Amino acid sequence: MNKNALIKKINKLAQQDKKRRLDPRYLKVMGFLVAKGFLYTNTKIPLNPNEHINLKEAIWAGRFVEPRILEVLPAAYERFKKHFSGDADTIEKLEQIIDGIKRKNNHKIEFYGISIEKIMPWFFIQLRDKRSKPFDKRKVSKTFRFKPETVDILKSLKEQSGQSETEILENLIADAKSM
Amino acid sequence: MNEAIEFENLQRLKEGILAIPKSEVLIFGQMSLMLNASVVKILNLIQTGDMDAKLQMDYFTKIKLLDFLEKNGLVYDEDSHLVWIPENAKVIEFILEDNFE
Numbered sequence: 001m002n003k004n005a006l007i008k009k010i011n012k013l014a015q016q017d018k019k020r021r022l023d024p025r026y027l028k029v030m031g032f033l034v035a036k037g038f039l040y041t042n043t044k045i046p047l048n049p050n051e052h053i054n055l056k057e058a059i060w061a062g063r064f065v066e067p068r069i070l071e072v073l074p075a076a077y078e079r080f081k082k083h084f085s086g087d088a089d090t091i092e093k094l095e096q097i098i099d100g101i102k103r104k105n106n107h108k109i110e111f112y113g114i115s116i117e118k119i120m121p122w123f124f125i126q127l128r129d130k131r132s133k134p135f136d137k138r139k140v141s142k143t144f145r146f147k148p149e150t151v152d153i154l155k156s157l158k159e160q161s162g163q164s165e166t167e168i169l170e171n172l173i174a175d176a177k178s179m
Numbered sequence: 180m181n182e183a184i185e186f187e188n189l190q191r192l193k194e195g196i197l198a199i200p201k202s203e204v205l206i207f208g209q210m211s212l213m214l215n216a217s218v219v220k221i222l223n224l225i226q227t228g229d230m231d232a233k234l235q236m237d238y239f240t241k242i243k244l245l246d247f248l249e250k251n252g253l254v255y256d257e258d259s260h261l262v263w264i265p266e267n268a269k270v271i272e273f274i275l276e277d278n279f280e
Contacts, residue, residue, distance in 0.1 A: 039225055040213070041225045042219045043223045043224075121228075121229070125254060126249060126250060
């Protein structure tokens with residue numbers, strides 16, 4: 001390919017990219033991911049923190065416009081599942097990634113060519129709204145059966161200290177661990 | 180962070196321990212483009228919360244920096260040393276503080 005043909009090809013690709021960055025599918029997913037704090041941009045785009053995202057459209061935007069979308073999409077899906085819908089295959093793929101990260105078994109997992117090393121950090125970041133907890137900071141529900149007098153002591157400690165019952169137990173466990 | 184280091188240095192001075200030396204953060208990659216006003220004017224940029232940077236700092240300062248990044252939804256890329264820097268790359272001074280540059 002000669003120099004002129006190459007320049008012509010680059011210009012054509014640049015025009016195509018410019019057009020794709022105005023595509024509603026791209027703007028919709030970017031508006032959501034930027035609003036939630038997964039991505040940052042220096043251009044003004046309409047922010048849609050409450051948007052419903054079709055996974056097929058998000059993957060299109062990631063594959064053909066901005067690959068960083070694919071990098072953060074599994075974490076965004078895991079943190080805001082109610083905002084996403086998609087076909088069974090895509091959801092299964094995303095669940096496999098989530099399961100792999102939970103089990104710390106990440107061998108050979110990738111998402112449309114994006115490696116697990118690139119995908120994983122975004123499961124653990126603090127987001128803008130502070131309501132969605134990072135993967136490693138979420139509380140896990142656990143049930144215990146205590147003697148009635150233990151429950152009375154716990155209640156009294158709660159009143160004395162102003163801490164929640166969970167905080168009291170967590171502090172006791174942390175102390176026991178450090179001894 | 181500058182204040183936290185100043186406070187720590189005061190404590191160290193009282194205890195006769197060496198003060199924390201001045202730190203240097205050399206930001207690379209997409210974040211360096213985002214911080215460059217002349218680049219931002221001409222390019223549409225998108226980035227994740229990934230910060231590629233060369234850090235020259237005391238362990239105390241690094242812990243404070245990582246904590247600051249985490250609270251702001253950002254992550255320091257520990258593989259930043261693998262970033263290739265072209266020979267003719269220019270360094271632009273962005274932040275100049277008593278304890279940082």
